[in-house]
Amino acid sequence: MAQILLHKDILKDAARIHLTRATVTSQRPKSLHSHDFYEIFWVQNGQVRHYCPDGITTLSEGDLCFLQPGQMHALQGRGEHALVVSLCIHPDTVAALAERHPALQGHLFWAAAPLVQHHRDMRQLATLNHAAVALERSDRSALQAEAFLLPLCADLTADCGPDTAPDWLNRACNAAKDPAVFREGAAGFVALTGKAHPHVSRSMRKYYDQTPSDFVNALRMTHAARALITDSDPVSTIAAEIGIPNMSHFHKLFRAAHGRTPLQYRQSYQRQLVQPLT
Structure with missing residues (x-):
């Protein structure tokens, strides 16, 4: 039976977002897992294999994924230095963003597909990591969650075309x-x-x-x-x-x-x- 991660077990003390940095081992995952929260993760270093029900994708440094609740997936490192940064985001935070910003509809967390992938170049990845450090040092409240998410969503929504496009x-x-x-x-x-x-x-x-x-x-x-x-x-x-x-x-x-x-x-x-x- 697939493991289901719950935001109530991760988001403590009224936090609305949680950041994790992890080295991904090269061990093949035994099964896929899902969660009841929204997730963003990006490859900070090296390469990882991303397992989903419809296949396996190799992700490289700068690749960024948005996952909706219920999306089944798992990661496997390629090589010794595969590092991933992952964000657990409270569903209420994502819902509030969509309510106030209709332009987000059809993109990122709000796309028809449960998983959306983008890529950040070296400059964009440095900006993303700088924002992640500021988030780590914050109280991870709703305000701090939005301070991180809104610039990223605005940037990607302005940059991207249809999420179904190559x-x-x-x-x-x-x-x-x-x-x-x-x-x-x-x-x-x-x-x-x-x-x-x-x-x-x-x-x-x-x-x-x-x-x-x-x-x-x-x-x-x-x-x-x-x-x-x-x-x-x-x-x-x-x-x-x-x-x-x-x-x-x-x-x-x-x-x-x-x-x-x-x-x-x-x-x-x-x-x-x-x-x-x-």
Whole structure:
């Protein structure tokens, strides 16, 4: 019979979150276990095998998993230095976040799948570990739990696309927000994935309901709109910076995205906040 871990046995003295750091042995797990709480764990060092009812996945440093209550799983280390950080989170804390932040629906703990996986690069992992240290030093109250969870959830929700999409595609879509990438258009985005253009196009249509060109142009227009109301650069300069020096094409894309010309958009939204007119 599978072991079921209970939050009442882990969360003591009104704590709403508990952090554990553990070296994962290379011994094959005898069975899977589940729990009545939400769990986040990430691989801090080395590699681990993640056992679930539908198969085994190898996780590496920076891989991050969100698990819902009732999810069956187990871990096995690969090598001598497999280190995992795990968080036990009270169900009421997760419910409160979802109630106040509807944008979380469909992502992370609130996805249709009981297990969602993401990846943190070296910089992001360092930020995550810094937050984990602060959490360890806190009283792990509801306030401290949210202080840890909200920045992480906001970051991952902003970064990720559909949780059903392949990790390589979500990573590319997130990286494409960099002007150095979207400035190169769809070709630059496809090159970022390391996949063939037809495969990327099919995947984008399936998971994002967009072509690579539509996706990249949406990023360009969002960047242009922000620049129009925060900078005083000429429209032609902004267009060239996002990789569309053809002003006719830029105006067409911008009007389609925002319903007005770039100049009309700037006049409507730009306000003098530093030295307002009296």
